[in-house]
Amino acid sequence: xxxxxxxxxxxxxxxxxxxxxxxxxxxxxxxxxxxxxxxxxxxxxxxxxxxxxxxxxxxxxxxxxxxxxxxxxxxxxxxxxxxxxxxxxxxxxxxxxxxxxxxxxxxxxxxx
Amino acid sequence: xxxxxxxxxxxxxxxxxxxxxxxxxxxxxxxxxxxxxxxxxxxxxxxxxxxxxxxxxxxxxxxxxxxxxxxxxxxxxxxxxxxxxxxxxxxxxxxxxxxxxxxxxxxxxxxxxxx
Numbered sequence: 629x630x631x632x633x634x635x636x637x638x639x640x641x642x643x644x645x646x647x648x649x650x651x652x653x654x655x656x657x658x659x660x661x662x663x664x665x666x667x668x669x670x671x672x673x674x675x676x677x678x679x680x681x682x683x684x685x686x687x688x689x690x691x692x693x694x695x696x697x698x699x700x701x702x703x704x705x706x707x708x709x710x711x712x713x714x715x716x717x718x719x720x721x722x723x724x725x726x727x728x729x730x731x732x733x734x735x736x737x738x739x740x
Numbered sequence: 741x742x743x744x745x746x747x748x749x750x751x752x753x754x755x756x757x758x759x760x761x762x763x764x765x766x767x768x769x770x771x772x773x774x775x776x777x778x779x780x781x782x783x784x785x786x787x788x789x790x791x792x793x794x795x796x797x798x799x800x801x802x803x804x805x806x807x808x809x810x811x812x813x814x815x816x817x818x819x820x821x822x823x824x825x826x827x828x829x830x831x832x833x834x835x836x837x838x839x840x841x842x843x844x845x846x847x848x849x850x851x852x853x854x855x
Contacts, residue, residue, distance in 0.1 A: 670849040730784045
């Protein structure tokens with residue numbers, strides 16, 4: 629059974645600071661996704677990581693994937709209040725039309 | 741990116757009644773769609789995989805007679821919560837992969853409240 633763990637579960641950080649969210653998963657997979665969820669809303673796709681060593685950046689967020697370590701990171705640079713949300717990683721069970729298993733989520737609060 | 745539309749966004753129903761939630765892929769065909777449930781402050785849990793033209797595949801612990809899934813066309817899957825009870829109150833989200841299967845797209849979600 630595929631298990632996906634994120635840490636930390638809760639993160640409160642000051643504006644302007646940097647931090648990293650970690651996503652570990654238990655079985656082999658070459659596809660990992662990061663999503664953002666605002667309260668009461670559905671998921672917003674942030675990154676799709678499709679291979680070992682993949683690195684993607686969008687604004688203040690950067691995601692990477694190490695399939696050998698079964699680890700993905702979401703790095704936040706110089707946080708701003710607008711980044712406050714819950715972030716989920718999700719791992720693909722197999723290539724193609726397969727289901728995703730979601731991590732536990734990280735609730736990020738940016739403090740002015 | 742591809743668009744998945746879910747309807748309704750909110751529904752309140754009485755205990756014992758049934759509620760149908762629709763999930764449509766608007767600009768692509770989806771042979772497979774996924775239904776998730778999310779309780780407050782928790783992660784998304786997969787309920788079932790909806791397969792066009794065949795029976796849905798349910799995850800362990802999900803009652804297939806309670807959560808009826810129909811995927812009658814390549815652009816529409818429906819989830820019917822039958823004989824709803826307050827413990828079924830939750831946020832239900834559908835998802836579909838585009839043709840390439842690379843990315844998953846999510847509907848807007850349906851907030852179900854059973855009173």
